[in-house]
Amino acid sequence: MVDAWKQARKAVESRYKGLCDILEKRKVKDEVTKATVLKDITVLSNQPCRLSYSSSGTANQTDTVSNIEQIIKLFIAPEIKIAPGSKLRITQNGVTTDYISGGVPSVYETHQEISLELEKENA
Secondary structure (H helix, E strand, O other): OHHHHHHHHHHHHOOOOEEEEEEEEEEEEOOOOOOEEEEEEEEEEEEEEEEEEEEEEEEEEOOOOEEEEEEEEEEEOOOOOOOOOOEEEEEEOOEEEEEEEOOOOEEOOOOEEEEEEEOOOOO
C-alpha cells in the first residue's frame, strides 16, 4: 500500500508547475527606530506547487458591475505547514502573485489543498 501512495503522490506532484514562497508576520526590531514592528519574513522558499482556478458560477450584481467570484486553490506537499493568514508568493506560468491563505487546509496522503485569496494590494 505504501508504494501505491508514493506513486500517487509522484503523479500529483508531476503536475506542479509553480513555486511558492511562504511568508509569516514576525516581530522584528527596527534598527533605526529601535521599535518592534511586524514584518513579512520568508519561512520557506521555492516550494513546488500548483495553482488551480475555478468560478463559483454565481455572479455578485451591483448597480454598475456584475462580478463572478473566482475560487483559487493551492496544491502543495502535505507536510508543509501553512498557517491561516500566511502570505504566499507564487510564481506559475511566468507570473508572480501574492496571496493570503484563506483557512484550514484539506490534507490528503498525496497533497494538501488550501483556499487562497488575492492579497488586498493585488485585488
